[in-house]
Amino acid sequence: MSILSELFQRRKNKKTGSTTDQEIFDKAGVPKHYFKDLEKNTEELLKLFHDTYDFQKIEIKIGSNHACICFLTTVLDKQALSLQVLEPIREGFQEKESYPTIQDIREAYFPTMSFQYVDTLHRLVWSMLNGYAVIMVDQYSSALALEVGGKKGRSIEEPSTQTIIRGPKDGFVESLETNVGLIRGRIKNPNLVFESFYIGRDSHTKLSIGYLKNVVNKDILDEVKKRINQIDTAAVLDTGNIEEFITDQNFTPFPLTYNTERPDSVSGNILEGKIALFLDGTPFVIIVPTVFTDFFQSAEDYYQPYFMTSFVRIIRYISFMITLILPSLYVAITTYHHELLPTQLLISVQAQREGVPFPAVVEILMMELTFEVLREAGIRMPRAVGQTLSIVGALVIGQAAVEAGLVSNVLVIVVAFSAIASFVSPIYNFSIAARLIRFVLILVASALGLYGIFVSLIIMVIHLVSLRSFGIPYLTPVAPFKMEDQKDVFVRFPIWADKGRPSYLMTQAPLKKKRFTRPSPPPSNSEEGSE
Template sequence: MKVFKKIISSMKVDSTNNKTTPEDFIDEQGKKALSKSLSKNEDQFKQIFANSFDFYLERVYVGETEGLILYLKSMVDLSKISDSVQTTLTKAHSKQYKISNSADLTEFQKEYFSSYDIDPVKYEHDVVWHVLSGYSVILIGGISEGIALHTSTSEARSIEQSQTQTIIRGPQESFTESKGTNLSLIRRRIKNSHLKTEKFKVGKDTQTAVCIIYLDNVASKDIVDEVRSRINQIKANAIIDSGNLEELISDKVLTPFPMMYHSDRPDAVSADIIEGKVAVLVDGSPFALVAPVVFTDFFQVSEDYYQGFMMATMLRMLRFLAFLLALLLPSMYIGLTTFHQQLIPTDLVVSIQAQREGVPFPAVVELLLMEVTFEILREAGVRMPRVVGQTVSIVGALVIGQAAVEAGVVSHFLVIVVALTAMAGFVSPVYAFANATRLLRFVLIIITAMLGLFGTLLGFLMIIAHLTHLRSFGVPYLAPMGPIILEDQKDVMVRLPIQLMNKRPNYLHAQKDLKQASSDQLPRQKKEESS
């Protein structure tokens, strides 16, 4: 117990003096102002970007003053520089525009680069960061500052259909690795001036752009402040994907369950924002994070709201049933066949025992052998090239399963149990939640092998107790079921008609409780208009 307490205490974040500051992104050389001498600046940046074949530095004229332009060829759109930047500099040189101080530089920006995204630079680390981010930096002789023009390349993966959360009816777009594209996909769906976006820079080495998105007149200020605070406290060297950020800002508890919801569907993320949640976009990742999250969120898909409520309710209840089968079916098989045969119908007991007559292993070893084999096949199918991945997973499962039965290693009934368990696990809409089910299934199998069905019940109660202990950004993980919130049961186990779901969930503590006019008000309004 002392070991677990030490691990948990080491995972806690000190929120009093752990805020990331801009100085955290400055290298060991410290904060150095730009020199007024072009030669010194030229030598300094040639030294910083030494052995970088794509680094470009050239002396140019900015008006009648000599200057420097520097950028990375691999990060910029060369056509923008040749067609726009250099043309503008040539035009300014022909007019002999004089720049001798900061005020002249500001006027020069307004006159010649007013249509550009421009950042002022005054320090060496500012220049380095902008060059590495795809900017073209112009430094002017005699002035210890310059300007950075946004000329980065627009190459990115096109918007495609979601590969991880497929639906039949509804939008087919998915996020890409471009943060700007992902933000535009959300803004197309939420045309509201209250939609706020805040930008952060995370990771000392990668300096990854992170953006949080929320409705400032809906989302709870406490939740927004908590998300903002946790991102500011990150002191990691690298953030490559949203998965890195998720692990760093999630509630620090030992749990297999995901503490944030991730999705590559813009419609699902937009709907969560409208509910009052906060979305987090990470540049370079096609998955958005949503906080806070509750247990029932992992059984809901966006297609539930694009079809009739009766069909959506049936499918949602089917997902809950599949979750219980994927979690409990193998352990219940062990408990019934090993400890409690009297609970099984006589004919079925005789059939199962007849199939296991030549099997040399106990039921638990037999089950673990098949479960581990299936997990190996699943990982092989996922990691191998797509051309052969599906063939390996399907043919491998059929061949190995059939050969194991014929060799007398496992029984026919066990193959059915393992196959049904695997199919039930695939029903989960979120892969991270399905992984938690896979892990806990092995735990329940081991406990049941020692204690029988009492162990299954004990393990299941321990999982429920663990879930009641979890909090996601201050929100109970089992809300609105634990604690029970009657008003929020309209969209949990069942999905009532949209006209009846006119309020946002109470557990989010949204600033605006009412989401839409109630169904009984709509006809009345129409009557008033007609009269």
């Protein structure tokens, strides 16, 4: 039995369950039974929605049958309701026919609309909350819920947090159906499955997981479903809330899930055998399981030549180390290890620090905190002035601090370069981890010098090795080392040379493509003549 199977075997027989719509509406006081009497049904709805302004009831006649339409004005398009529902009823009213069943009414008036029949008040209320217009007819044992269409949301635009030069420019929006459609448009495969869950006792937010059923590892999929079913909270408003519920129990600053608002990135990970989590109301999608090296890869890596991509990826790893240790190295060297600097450079650095009244650790902590404040202010300020504030603020404060003798010129360069390097990571929340650890390394370097930095880095690596993401070691395929997965880690091999899916996922279909022979140049005319 594989190691991954053993990790999940003890959990397979544990029964889990999610909150059903029946349990939800039982707690809300909604009776389950649907009455044939139209007045009783409308009376129950009025009891439930009497305090909300967006509930509307329109009494109508369909042929010779008394009926009413109930809906919530804030979750559907009223113009579409008028054109698709009210207008056909108004035109067909002159016929004065009697329809024996609700199915006959649908076939006569709404033959092309998406619909569902509801025979309980639970399902009727649930349909209204999801943007359906419900038609109840007197003396009928079920109602007709018509999918009119919701209000228009934000249009599809380029992602704001993960920009690229070459590649698709569309990004996810707040509509779950639109986001799923963006994936369907890229992966036209009947094996692409989307399963739905409802999370939150009060919010009942729709969550969908997407995967390729003929590729995904069943053990990982079962574990994802189990953790989702165990979520017990009042409401979830973003995938960030979901992350905290489903990630492995570890006290760590490193993200154990990968979030993105790029449909091409999600599609690529699904094709690799991973699982995507979509939440209604947010443009950010979670991908699980996640390993450390995922945060150094960008969707654009697969659209540019592999030589250029490999160079840029190495730059990302170097930038991560610069962000992590450059400020602490400055503190350690200027405080304890002067002999590591060339004589001319040492004289220059010490000359600049001659009038500074603070030790190196205080000096660098002041500037680091200043840059963090400017970074946060630039994000929170209105977009028209935020970028100007962060740039001008950094220049003015840095120059003023140097002229006032509070910090040295070299320190400003060190802090500015490490801050710029933190933005190289394609994923924002991963750079936050490096920024947090940087402060710890600065304090350790001020007390123990280079020895403290090296010991701290060793402890960090030990911590990374101990992490798991849905049973997958966080540092794989580096530790444990997997040779077959090295074609897309530190450098990117040509796409035609990378034939397999990540082996650590243990997917049902390990190979992405069959043997591929690169095309050779056609023979020249001289070679043809000689033959």
